[in-house]
Amino acid sequence: MSTITALQVGESLTDVQLNPVSRLDLIKYAGASGDFNPIHTIDEEATNAGLPGIIAHGMWTMGNLAKLFTPYVEEGFIKDYSIRFRGMVFLDDVITLKATLAERNENELTFNVVALNQHEKEVVKGHIVFQEE
């Protein structure tokens, strides 16, 4: 496995493509996170809220995106993680997670991070600052 500290500005971590979003994924996240807002799990509640169908928790996508950095835990940790929620994630969507090194400042590596759906639309976008130790 290559190290994160050897990465050059403009280079990316290996993309991760998730399996199509399933209802069970969202039920599991609801249970693990304690966020039982029914628009994430119950069709009628989503429809009543004016949505085309149930949508993933934004924090589910944000949680997934951070895992690109977990293989590098021996080299540092996520110091800053900021995200803007830009689009909804629906059942059966196929989400791809990406991180590109934007800036290196002494021991701080700033990455542009994004989660795209199968239409190449950004659903989550932001930055991660990885602190080398």
Place this chain on the structure above:
Amino acid sequence: MLKDVIGKRSETIKNTIERGAVKKFAEAIGDISSIYYDEEAGKNSRFKRNIAPPTFPVTFEFGAVADLTLPSKGLIHGEQSFHYKRPLFVGEDVYCFTEVKDYYEKTGSFGNMGFLVLTRHGLDRNDELIFTEERVIIINEEVRKGMLV
């Protein structure tokens, strides 16, 4: 008015980071690394113990801000950020509270929207800050009308 709650904060709540909860959370986001739940892997890591994923504070209780009652429906999570001094450790107690950082309104293509900025803090048992979290919650006009009696 929501502007009146700016600057108010909640009581502090003690949260204990349980190994099983961390494992379930890591599984739910498909971030299945032994660093989160395997004791041996934790001991052999540079942290000498297991850690929790960076978005794990969503599971914490942060206390309620007096006079701030949000509806359970119709809120949009607009932005979210975490700032860490160090990772969270499995087994440790974290002392958490929320404060209302800001509230403002903007008129855009979706009408008049309210933006509520909440800042949350997690301290260790020595009152040292471990992390801060900030979230921007968007409240549309219709929902706000229902809130403001």
